[in-house]
Amino acid sequence: MATFRKRNGRWNVRIRSNHHRTISKTFINKDDAIKYARETEAKIQRGLFEDLEQASQITLRELLIQYRDQETIKKREHGPELYKINKLCKHKISERRLSKLSVLSLKKFRDEMALTLGPSTINKYITIISVAIKFARQTLAIYMPHNPCDYIKRLKEPEFASEIITEDEEKRLLLNAPRSKASWIGLSLMLGIDCGLRRGEILKLKRSDINFQKATCILRDTKNGTSRQVGLSPRVIQEMLKQPLHIDGRLINCTTKDQFKFYWDQLKRWSDVNKTFHSTRHTFASRLAMKGWTIQEISAQGGWKELKILKRYTHIAPEYLAEKLKKNN
Template structure:
């Protein structure tokens, strides 16, 4: 039988189950207290005595995050970034919350506090990690969590997708500054990114064995979505890769023998000199995909190159300029007029 009462501005729910003693938990809202009580009583009816719930009083969110960091995160491609996100969460108040007290209200408070200092996208990524960690705890580690509070929380709206493209004169400035960079790999990497829409990590991982000179294609083994893809190379892309042969190191199988950290540092310096502070390296991918569509490639053809398996996501990377469409319409109209005039004659 459940007892719910208000104490010190909060709601305490207590459920007494025969043979298990009293289980109690404090919530910020009465609705959360009632929901927890109902779920606990339903679980008792379905499975019998839930004595294992007592362990939730002796564990905090930090226990879950640390185990998840040590056992699950290392198997992910984005492990480095996830380590950073978990480190941030471990310093927050939510990490000290007992699992028996974790609720949607607690998660919502965490969301509100984080939004005061970071962008919604950062908060959404942290919540995704926490939600998965709680899911793994419940389904694989057999912790008696009655629900996943993160799934019931009100997540912040994702920011609008970026639409930044290179304006007139910016590409020339960017290219010239890259040519002056102390990292000789920056310019060819940037140029290849424009020609192929490849991500920075994909370009850095390219090896000579990945190039098929006869078919004029390259194979990308490691991708963000986990699906390898083979993409066609433009004549300019082939020239860029061919030029890398002259600096090929016999002990290095990579086409671009540098590190991600070195490229990031060189890029930041170039962007400052160009006064393109709002232009990110990943925007090169947006620029390339938009150019492919402006060249007249179809959606399947662009998706083949970019690796997008979702057309909706591909469209988020596509920012065709209206003035370019206007010029194309003018050319098509003029061509149609010529054909019509010729037929009349």
């Protein structure tokens, strides 16, 4: 039922319903107030009323901060997302209230960011906004008729760069490894190329996790949030046995990513190789695929959960394909 009150020259309408919270709105003309009351009561009865009051009271910045503090911080690798959210909070689009966050405003934001950032980065920003809105709708129970990000076309991203370490580059890297003060740098290269281990997995690996007799080890609490057991190549086992014992039980005497990166960059300069350490995983997947390993075997060893991600790491040389065709004919 609607009631009308005139206050300070304006008409305030209050609509009460047993199945809905009280709705209040102010108009200059009484006729407008009456019309609004009738339309709103009809929508409430049919279950079609869109209550945007909460969405009109919270800005995108406030939502992003809530999402950051309640959800992002719980994620294992939350650093990159945390950085992007903090950057979004400084952009003028974050000043918009959720009820005013339109498809057009998001398109303008996307096009503006495209002047200085790459497609992949821009798509990540749009995805963060989209996920934050889903958080508002599902967790905070803030009504929004739709998620405007669903109508934003993502920018086309460039082809994923094929980066593997050639056998010649590997030889040069291993040849110069003994020059380094980091006695573990050569072993780390082997663990990446032969066994597909990530840098973080190498840094956390302890001797107690290694079974030298069976040539296996367990990688605990990996990037995917799970642990897995993997095999170790003969040369990796031999190099592991050469490593000195450390008080904390770690296999290698390196505790930070920055320290690891310093010695890896140094080895690259000595060897005239311009590849990231992560390219060892690309090399691992590509070499084993061309040696006849199945997708399941490569995935189990390397820890990939999704086939589409594994495909990005596997680069089959055209010479290999040509040789396969030759054999088939």
